[in-house]
Amino acid sequence: MLDQKLLRTELAAVQANLGRRGFPFDAPAYRALEERRKALQVRVEEARNARNVQSKSIGKARAAGEDIQPLLDAVRSLGDELQSAEDEFEGVQTGLRDVQLSLPNLLHESVPAGTTEADNVEIRTWGEPAELGFEPQDHVALGVGLGQLDFDAAALITGARFTVMRGPLARLHRAIIQFMLNLHTEQHGYTEIYAPYLVNARSLEGTGQLPKFGADLFAIAGDQDFYLIPTAEVPVTNLVRDSIIAADQLPLKFVAHTPCFRSEAGSHGKDTRGMIRQHQFEKVELVQIVRPEDSYATLEELTGHAEIVLQMLGLPYRVTALCAGDTGFGAAKTYDIEVWLPGQGRYREISSCSNCESFQARRMSARWRNPATGKPELVHTLNGSGVAAGRALIAIMENYQTADGGIRVPDVLLPYMHGMERIGG
RNA sequence: GGAGAGGUGGCAGAGUGGUCGAAUGCGGCGGUCUUGAAAACCGUUGACCCGCAAGGGUCCGGGGGUUCGAAUCCCUCCCUCUCCGCCA
Numbered sequence: 124m125l126d127q128k129l130l131r132t133e134l135a136a137v138q139a140n141l142g143r144r145g146f147p148f149d150a151p152a153y154r155a156l157e158e159r160r161k162a163l164q165v166r167v168e169e170a171r172n173a174r175n176v177q178s179k180s181i182g183k184a185r186a187a188g189e190d191i192q193p194l195l196d197a198v199r200s201l202g203d204e205l206q207s208a209e210d211e212f213e214g215v216q217t218g219l220r221d222v223q224l225s226l227p228n229l230l231h232e233s234v235p236a237g238t239t240e241a242d243n244v245e246i247r248t249w250g251e252p253a254e255l256g257f258e259p260q261d262h263v264a265l266g267v268g269l270g271q272l273d274f275d276a277a278a279l280i281t282g283a284r285f286t287v288m289r290g291p292l293a294r295l296h297r298a299i300i301q302f303m304l305n306l307h308t309e310q311h312g313y314t315e316i317y318a319p320y321l322v323n324a325r326s327l328e329g330t331g332q333l334p335k336f337g338a339d340l341f342a343i344a345g346d347q348d349f350y351l352i353p354t355a356e357v358p359v360t361n362l363v364r365d366s367i368i369a370a371d372q373l374p375l376k377f378v379a380h381t382p383c384f385r386s387e388a389g390s391h392g393k394d395t396r397g398m399i400r401q402h403q404f405e406k407v408e409l410v411q412i413v414r415p416e417d418s419y420a421t422l423e424e425l426t427g428h429a430e431i432v433l434q435m436l437g438l439p440y441r442v443t444a445l446c447a448g449d450t451g452f453g454a455a456k457t458y459d460i461e462v463w464l465p466g467q468g469r470y471r472e473i474s475s476c477s478n479c480e481s482f483q484a485r486r487m488s489a490r491w492r493n494p495a496t497g498k499p500e501l502v503h504t505l506n507g508s509g510v511a512a513g514r515a516l517i518a519i520m521e522n523y524q525t526a527d528g529g530i531r532v533p534d535v536l537l538p539y540m541h542g543m544e545r546i547g548g
Numbered sequence: 549g550g551a552g553a554g555g556u557g558g559c560a561g562a563g564u565g566g567u568c569g570a571a572u573g574c575g576g577c578g579g580u581c582u583u584g585a586a587a588a589c590c591g592u593u594g595a596c597c598c599g600c601a602a603g604g605g606u607c608c609g610g611g612g613g614u615u616c617g618a619a620u621c622c623c624u625c626c627c628u629c630u631c632c633g634c635c636a
Contacts (some may be wrong), residue, residue, distance in 0.1 A: 127597095164598060168605045175605090178617040191616090198616040283595030367558085367595090497577090499595075 124225050124485040140229045143447040145238055148226065156158055156219055157395030162210040163333040177201060178307040205512075221536025226326070228482040230447055231419075231456040239261035243459070244446065249430065250439030252463045257526045261466025262517040266292060268528050269547040272398070283395075284387065284402045291546045295532065296405070296516045300380050303407040303432055304468040307509055311428045312450045313378035313409060318358035320381060321349040330485035331496055333477075338388040341402075351384035355408035363368060363412050364487040367499045374421065375412040378509065380405065398513055399471065405512040411505045414491065415481065418503035419456075420524040422478040426458045429474040429509045435535045439463040439469055455480045458507075460512065466521040473514045476507030 130137060130153065138150040161309035177198040183189050192369060202337070234246045266272025271292035277285035288296055307313040321343065327333040332340060341351040352358055357379045362427045368375070383406050387393075409428060413421045426442065445457040454477035461470035481501040490499040523531040529547040532540050 150566075161598075164605085168598075171606090172604060174616075179566070181616060197618055202616065 124482060125226055125229060126481070127223070130223070132370070133407060135231065141161050141227065141235070142321055143230055143236065144227060144450065145448050146227055147492060153222060156215060156222070159519045160212070160219055161312070162217045163208065167205070167208045167212045170201065170208050174198065174201045174205055175249070213368045221334075224486075227452045228412075228455050228479065230442060231478070231480075233347055233444075234450060234456050235444055238448035239446075240449055242446035243443040246442045246458065248439070248441040248443055249434060250437070250463070252439050252465065253522060255524070255526075259465035259522060261464075261520060261526065262520040263395065264466075265437075265520050265524055265528060265530065269530075271546070274397075281402075284400065286398045286401060291540075291543060292516075292520075292530075292541075294540065295530075295536065296512060296544065297517050298536045299436075299519070300405060300407060300512050301539050302435075303509060303512070303515075304378060304380055306317060306432060307378040307407070307409060307428060310431075311313070311376070311378075313376040316355075316359050316362070316377045316379040317361075318379055318381065320352050320353065320384075322352055322361070324348055324350070326357055329361050329364050329487065330357050330483050332357065335452065339386055341386055345512055349504055351503060352381060353385045354377040354383050354506075354508075355381040355406065359408060359410045360412075360483060360504055360506060361487060363484075363489040363502065363504075366489060368412070368489075368491040368502065370494050372415075373412065373414050373502070374417065375410075377410040377412075378407060379409045379410075379513075382406075398517060401513060404514075407509050407512060408505045409476075409505075409509040412489070412502050413505065415503045416499070418478050418480060421503075421505055422458070422476065423458065425505055425507045425509075426460070426476040428476075429460055429476060429507050432510050432515075433460065433462060433473070433518075436515065436519065436533050438472070438515075438522055451475075451480045453477070453482050453483065460510070462518040464518060464521050471514065472509040473518065474510040479504045479506070490528060 125137065125244055132497060134150050138148045141148045177194065181191050181194045181198065184194060192518070217522055226268060235242065237243065252260050260268070263272065263274075263441070266288075267274075267351055269287045269292065273287040273289065274285075274288040303316060308315050324333055331489060336488050340353055343349045348506065357378050358381075360375065363375065384403055387400060388403060398404070411421050411425060430440070430442065440460055440462045443461065443482065445451075445454075450457050455478040457475055459472050460474040460476070462473040463469075464471050480503050483504045484501040489502050489504070492498070493500045518528050519533060523533060525531060525545070527547075530544050531545050537544065
């Protein structure tokens, strides 16, 4: 959600900024609605004040033993007037809020111009795609060949876009998760969080998935209004909802491993092969709650924490700055990290690190007490994958494959694999 | 699942339908005293909205109702706690 003051005072600038995303914002209509709100609010408050004053005088008169009947008659009609003004005011308020909740975040000035993925800007690369010396297989061929990746079984149990893993491959997947959690908690100072996988609508509104992107979510059947989390960002960021955080508590650094559930509505036909795009996948998520002045330094730091995972796993990657049109709804600026997949012969997203500035904080009413002003002020929130476990598994399979269809285990994962150095082959 | 109790300011905890945004205590902040600190004493201390300001308005878990007027009465939902049952 954007600052209402900004929407009142800098409407043209807001419109221009949102325009960079290609977001059509009807500023004149918004201004008209806002002006109506203001007029109505004044009217309601004046009516309420008149009623309060009158009612108070009734109390005093009665305490003094006077006849209050004339006063009662005089006040009665004020209540009716107030009621109708309130109803109208409420309608306008709701309309305004609907618009506000549907506006994406303002972009940081450093976000490159552009409309699609193709306009994203490469910031840096790390590692060199390995020379395998043979024709690389993709993770599907490798996993199915080993008998450890089973899409048919998943289709039988559930349906399309699910995976069954067996044996050492399932263990490798778990090892990746353990490795990442240990790294972030022991080396990077994050506090491990275990959080619910089902959340309520308010949490999803807080982080920005609702009200606009309900189609991307799985809602559970039954009388409870719960949704499966599309990312740990939702429960973990909402830890600070409706709270005022002491200055010395910041920054808050949280890491959580959770499954993620996405309906992938609108992506029919995309990445249908393999486990690149699933309805259910595991992810280790980094979340930081910081002072506003620190958030851009934190974005660099947090992105670095995700990069170290890939460096330690020996996976070549590149970092890109998302362009204006490709930056997500709640983000002011986003870096994507893309890992090299020999089987596809290209880089694929494995992490997305965003600074949401005060966008989520405002929706969540998440604040800190600024010692400089003594007042509660909005925090900045950041999140990033550190990293997606399913895609990390794919990257390891394809980058560490051997000519005989086996997979070597990266050195840093050996302790988690009980010394198993290779799978298959 | 059954029975009961309760949700009030940073925390604890009062509050007869009118003078209650709310007693009191703790905590916080400022001051007096002190070489400094503690103690004691004095003062001060919620959030949000409109407004340049003066000022006005809203908020006692959420929503609805009764009333001229609701923290207080009624309905409903949510949450917490206790006991029983069940379970990992």
